[in-house]
Amino acid sequence: MAHVWRMIAQRLGLGLLTLFVVSVIIFGATELLPGDFAQAVLGQAATPEAVAAIRRELDLDQPVVVRYTNWLFGVLQGDFGTSLAQRGRPVSDMILSRLGNTFFLAIYAAAMAVPLALTLGILVALWRNSLFDRVANSTALSAISFPEFFVAYILIFVLAQGGYFPSMARMPASADLGEKLYRAFLPALTLTLVVTAHMMRMTRAAIINLLSSPYIEMARLKGMRPSRVIVHHALPNAIAPIANVVALNLAYLITGVVVVEVVFVYPGLGQLMVDSVSRRDIPVVQAIALIFAAAYVLLNLAADVISTLSNPRLMHRK
């Protein structure tokens, strides 16, 4: 077992290193702007006082290494600095209330999408080249090509018009779980539809890849039922690629969440980020970008670890 733990520790270390470099990029990107950041954000007509205020707020008179170290230690203690647009308001304050909402939406969508996509993917692999397979495949290919907001507005048009679900997903703090699930249903369904298509196609490819291996043919020649072949023989070996597929798509949810939150006026991180981009509120954007990037890196890391753990050849190496 020892080398498994060592492997996991190694991967974690690599992930942390990636996160560190990502944080350097996210922080250092402001340095890409030629000239003075404060002046550029405020434009030509800015008063010298306003420019000086932003400079003070971002410590622009300090060297970049000092600023970065201060920022990083702040972040590690949960302090992301203060917002530029809303004078003096701590960024962590603005983020914290929305972070929960975004995670709720992502988990809600994942809870619907993962079982649905895996079932569909397995069924499609089982009946491949049938009419069901063709229809499912071309529907999935089309769904992948749709912009998220198109799917979202179609759902609003069809489901919210009929009065079945609210088209604006306001989330009052007082709402209980059932109420929250009901209000967030349309955003979650949009994300589910977008992600399911990807996941289904990749699951199908992973399983079909396995079905061509000799031991599956052997199981078939024994006269085993096709469903048993898939569930008992193919599925255990498909865990690694499927775990990868799931993690990749959950990572994809992170990007999808931004557009969907804006469509449904859902009070999450994505909406805050879009608002902050147009206000050029750099501390807020940096904080949210770091959170999204961290989630992305961690999900990819998890996929890596799971696919190693599910592979006996890697687990019991000679």
Added chain:
Amino acid sequence: MTILTFFITFAVFLAVSIGAAWGFRAVATTLTRGTMQRALRTAPLTACFGMLVILIYLIIALLAPVIAPFPERAVIGSQFMPWSSTHWLGTDALGRDMFSRMIYGTRNTVGIAFATTALAFLIGSVLGLLAATVGGWLDQGLSRLVDVLMAIPSLIFALLLLTIFGTSILTLIVVIAVIDSTRVFRLSRAVAEGVVVMDYIEAARLRGEGLWYLITREILPNVTAPLVAEFGLRFCFVFLSISALSFLGLGIQPPTADWGSMVRENATLITFGDITPLLPAGAIALLTVAVNFVVDWQLYRASGLKE
């Protein structure tokens, strides 16, 4: 009720597009000769449909000022006028003709997406081929840099860069092109890697050919096929991310007619049961589906895959 009409419209749309695709294949096979004709005859209906749609979009983009009944930015009526014989799709939130803006939008949205993809390919494939040919520290450095850049989700990265550089069409094109060139770099480096070890490259090196000759004359011709397919796929991704950014109000800025921002500007109409704002979104979806269909066919042909 709305659900029923929705499905009927969908079925009619499906039937019409199958018919159009079939007709397109019939016409195209009579107009072409030789290998081209043979390729078209065996093309699946989905690919024909894709080619037809791309052709129509191209014509509309090129002839936009001729087709559009009103100018792109002129306010010609009151806001949110319903569909009529003069204003086919009504007017938008400022009283501009929706139909004309849709037509001009083809030119702007598709043109900008195309320019961005081309730039991404220029950066990505030149660096990728260089990395594969030169190897050593250049390859290591570029590859690790790309690894790190790809660890940040692309939309999030684009949003971060747009905050810093501000939103204008030029920054949009450069930012998206740079982010997407990392993906092109990965592919072109991987494909070129397999070509660089060939004997004829060794022979050319021994002949004393320069780096430029090696890349353009020996390597490039052997990696074009996968790169062309990738161009189609990349175009879809770029097109979708530019539309998403425009929809968020951070991409192509008004008053330039653009499909993403048209959806946002007129989105309130949807809650009143008017489908007009869905049309620009549908136009985006239709083009991406079309390109995907054609790329799928080309990949199938290139791989020689017969299931």
